[in-house]
Amino acid sequence: MTTNPFDADRPPEPPRGGRRRRNGGGGGRRRDESLMVPDVEFESYYGRNIVKAPPWKEEIPIYLFLGGLAAGSGLVGAGGSARNLPALRRRGRIAALLAVALGGGALAKDLGRPDRALNMMRTMKLTSPMSVGSWILSGFGAFAGAAVAAEVGRELPNQQGLMARTLRVVDPPAAIGSALFAPPLAAYTAVLLSDTAAPTWHESYRELPFVFVGSANAAAAGLALVMSPTDQNGPARAMAASGAALELGAFEVMRRNMDPLVAEPLHEGKAGRLLRLAEILTGAGALGAVLLGRNRVGAGLSGLALMAGSALTRFGVFEAGMESAKDPKYTVQPQRERLERRRADGVTDDSITTIR
């Protein structure tokens, strides 16, 4: 922070255009510049952010959750199909279609110009995770739709009719397509967040895909536990346990591997609270699924906990990244440190600051 004696003549900092006040949720966190003096190593321009947080609202974390839920449910549906577990097959397929449709709707709603949502299909661009993701989402949506259509076909009164026969042919490809598009759908959202300048998102790129796919499996298994009869929920219980374990494990590794400062938004403030709660719910849900999964009520409660845990993980990670973009220290300090590290190693030709 640039501070000098002249600052004493200045009125106290006004809330900065209301732009970043609301976040962090505390009226008690007044930041008077004069109080920042001891923080000498960290410079910024009046404490303003350097990188910008994207203009994304809660639709985005909702989509992160629904996309994961859809992907996991696609796998549940496909697995149910392969192993002839009709309850899991049907519920998985319907959940996948509903979640992917709602998720897509949330994405479109968040656009600055929702009327131009289809411009996403204008190009196919490998450097843009959002472009790649739009195609993954469309592909998954198509197969999820076909799978539900096949499910409807099984209920048609005339099973010898053209419609029912056509839909029986569609069934296996729909199952395979849903299964193949599910993993990219669950994983790409992590790349989407990481391919940004928001420090906490970017620095988590090695582990975040694992957190997200684990979270997707846990959420979908949770939904299956809530919806399915206990005599068919065995696979869902196993999937809940392994998904939750992957989510929690990958998250722990991520926190340890990240630079402590960049990981700070994951521990503090609103994001920290959300993520702590997510951890408890996911852990409890997984434990419940394993121990009480054969009981209808136990399975239902465990499933709800798993879904809530997954949703909170997404909201927490989203919030942490937004916070890391809004405070310049998360941008300046790690960059300064890596620059100094490179300089100490004798690498001096790749700095943006030169004297020549």
Place this chain on the structure above:
Amino acid sequence: MGYLDRQLSGPTDPIADAAWEEPRKRKGFFTDTSICIGCKACEVACKEWNALPQDGDLNLLGSSYDNTGSLGASTWRHVAFIEQTSDRIEQARESGRRLVDLGMPVMRPSEPSAPLVEAGIGPSPAAPGIDSAELGIGSSGPGGAGAAVGLGGDYEAAVAQANTAAATGTIPDFRWLMASDVCKHCTHAGCLDVCPTGALFRTEFGTVVVQPDVCNGCGYCVAACPFGVIDRREGDKTVTNHGNAQKCTLCYDRLLDDQTPACAKACPTTSIKFGDLDEMVATAQERVDTLRDNGFTEARLYGANAQDGVGGTGSVFLLLDEPEVYGLPPDPRVPTADLPDMFRKAGIAGLTMLAMAAASFLGRRR
């Protein structure tokens, strides 16, 4: 290096990479903050020419004379004001000196410095701050030659004083840094890389421009810019291009008619220079040499290195302190540089997910 290897990081020619059939020379800015007087003519000219709507609520921000805040959807030039006392100036000078100690490529062997008076606007050795305090002027430095003229006639004495100050390296009590920030038009532009609709494109001048009629306002470019330049324009239907990402176009419309961008045209001190990028870099290097030769070791260039994290920028700056003091990132890196690795990790994660689900179903049926 193959074509693909150059696309996400490292030095390259973005115009050729974009496969323009009739490429033009890459254009760019050189913003010399040492002669910026903070008049904000660039901000105004930019707003006028590009018909940018009001940004914010006309607040007083309490940050010196900067009531604009930052670059944004409706602010494509932003003048920063920083007030510094002598200890801060000493720090800036020291940090600039360190750049030499680090063995960075040093400038050509120093020539005998030009006498102060003859310096004029260009390489003005009456630079950063040194003269002003000695002369008792409240202004910052590099406009010093001009400031000295305003000293009520005692011009000779003032020049002598300034020369002494420059020779002895005296630090003034106070200086005022002013810098006009703008889109960097990066060689590897994060915003352009991540744009899912193709609304952002690379022009034949090597600049990066948004097509507002294509952009659907997804906001991804906002998060991907390592400099925090581009933003989405909020507002209702009465606002031009509402809901679209917007940023400096380097006056693409003017460039097509061989005109200078509005900000550079309006700049009264030539602090903002516009031209072929290679010439801009050469001018910047000459200027930083002159300043450093005259003892102003705080002078440094920002964005003139094609080896940096964004492959070099289309806007070069001469700064008088560390970049973060001006609100610029000290070591920006385009996020897409890591994209292949990110996709690899995501691929492994996806396979893990598939395997785990398969294992759950294979294991048992009940």
